[in-house]
Amino acid sequence: MKMKNFTIKETHGKARTGVMKTAQNEFETPVFLPVSTKAAAKYLSSKDLEKIGAKAIISNSFLLYLKPGMEVLKKQEIHEFMNYSGTVFTDCGGFQKLRSMFKGMSKKGIHFRSPYDGSKHVITPKKIINVQNTLGSNVAMSLDDCSPYGSSIEETKEAMERTHKWAKESLEEFSKLKDEGSKMQLFGICQGGFFEETRKKSCRFIDELTVNGTNFDGIAIGGLRIGEPAKLMNKMVKVSTEILTEEKPKYLMGVGNPADIITSVQEGVDVFDSIYPVENARHGNIFTTEGKIDIEKSKYQFDFKPLDPNCDCFVCQNYTRAYIHHLFKTDEPLAKMLAVYHNQYFMQRFMEKIRTAIKEGELDKMKERTVKQYKTP
Template structure:
């Protein structure tokens, strides 16, 4: 086990990079996809099952955990890893994104954000210093700076003002984080879809100095084309020797496109949320298990997939338990989706290492274009 946090790129193919982030709690193979465990659980999954899909790291949510059960309680109970029975690395977001989405329930100032809990209406103040304190109490391995992220589209002046405040908050987050060997602090680049603002943000973050750098403020309504347009230049603005994390992304084709543009880490609720709503990700695109075409189909979702849903159950059964609102439906479909995502990441890493990432991308898109297997 590494004693400190470090990052090593093993191979490159174009802009794509394959490597490893070493932490005291274990290695994270990159490019990495992080399942989201919002309230100290990946919904419908046991921690052992999440590990079995190949996940090296999970994401926890500062905003939700500070409100319930509270960071202080988790600290008293031995920290988030022990609390949720996950011994591998955990990244926690700063709470900024959730608080910003509470429009009408929050007041934003230079100091931080005063907001009302969506659970019981109680008032809270989240500042860069408080966010660092909460994440320290949780004991997460990778801590995110407290930032503000306006929803796009927004006027450029609003984006610029928000980005500059986020950079001031980044400096305060860095000061409050202090020296914590074995733990990492990531800065978050902002600037919307404006190149000059992204450059200014990156310059300010580099001057402060972080263990890793996130591209924030994307996947907030701007669309894939605009997101890729930003990633075409934004990743190059960030240090070569540190991990680059694209926050809140995404769909499988978002992931492949982001890796092609130099991204090392991603997270998204999509595989788990979709599993609960009957949407299944496969090599041949998205399958909607709700559809009546599956009700008499004895075949698995994907005959090449080794997950429990595909090994043990037919489409007909998965359709039935979803329709009947049985809990096993969320369990099996979430497991399948997380397995698919981790298998995709493994395929990406192997392709980059072998110098055939371009061919991998072509195969990936060609398979998805074929669509689902024909109905019986």
């Protein structure tokens, strides 16, 4: 009998709490995945990730395929390699189209040049599914073609059609792997740019797609938060979630601002990932229960309170704002380590609070407060 991968627990409007099960573990949703692109979260060890309660992370299969390479990952799969006990999601490399290593598209797949040694690579749907399976991914992504913000309707349609074709090829390969006993799950990625028509079409297609009796275990909403205003992103999330099946987990890729997260949770999104908390921490922007603070401001020079007096993380228990202000001012590597640890811990607690708020029917109130504190243009 097929194990149920996702169970919805409580709902409040369209928001829901749930439990997602993978071959590795199970965890509650809505969940935030710390980004560990190359099998490492920036400034955090895998043991730190476990300590802050991160039961799932996301890594990038294409970048891991380049380095350390499959010869290493065949011998030791990712959990063992980085010594992490939680679920590993892996992205497929489609997003790297927006990066400088991208060299072009063909019918076959996406062409890249390795940033490490200049070698040429073609990523095809079939190839990247197998890479993800071999490296031990628990939740893989099907290869997508992400159109940049500002693309025309024609360009968007072309990328969408390619994404759909690749989704079919991915499911075909995935059904074979499942027959061979693979326990990996596969999410399909919807694209469709910033036009309602194409977004809807893509969500419907990916949601309904079945090949050899196999369909996607979850649906990822891709191609958002790539330069568009928050309002437009929220609209696209709403358009997408209205179409997607209730029963499957919905994953909004690349979104990590607390205001965006809670707004999307209200639309029924279950999974998030983003470098946002890390990027903020690196620049001294600390997330607190009272909003964001810039620890480099001179007013913190004599502030001997913790970063967030309401936080019980290792950093807030041991260090003051004045000390961390000093570390930033003197460019000590420890500054970023402590700031990242706190922000990532904050995100895990923030998701816990969201889950509690859904259970207790308090999500609207929490949203109002969060949007006030964390809203971005």
